[in-house]
Amino acid sequence: MLSQLTNLFKSTKETPEQLFLKEHALSFDVEKGAILNGMALNELGFRLEYFSNRKLDRFDDLEKLFRIAPQINEKIDLELHSQRFVERLGNTEENLKELKQIIKVLNDYYVKFQRPR
Structure with a gap:
């Protein structure tokens, strides 16, 4: 009985990755790709394509x-x-600063949880 209760509490503890995703309102959808604060980031692919000199047009390839x-x-x-x-x-000053913040959050996520060590 005690071990069952202990296992229950262990399984409800969030991992650092889950905490990061929750803190930044970041999720990943198979169809839509990365979603930050309820916004599907691939909808901004046209801006990413321009600023990456056509190297990227989606936010799916974090590396x-x-x-x-x-x-x-x-x-x-x-x-x-x-x-x-x-x-x-x-483009406006506001949405370019927002784009920089999006890139920062995705890069932080990649470095902390996805990048091979």
Whole structure:
């Protein structure tokens, strides 16, 4: 009886990965891909494609995103600094900062839980 209760409490403890996903409202769907704060990130693929110089158009490949994130962030920073936003993509200062935050959360997740050690 005591061991059954102990096993029950052990199984309800969240892993560090589960805590991270919960804290950042991040989930992964087979069809939609990564979802952050209720937003399917692949819907922003057009922006990712532009800032990655057509190397990525979806947020599914976390390893590749991690490798080219410095280039993406640099290009975003240049656009933010110049305040000349690409109108056809609907870029604004707010959504570019949001894109940088999305990339940061996905990279943090990749580094902590997916990257081979």
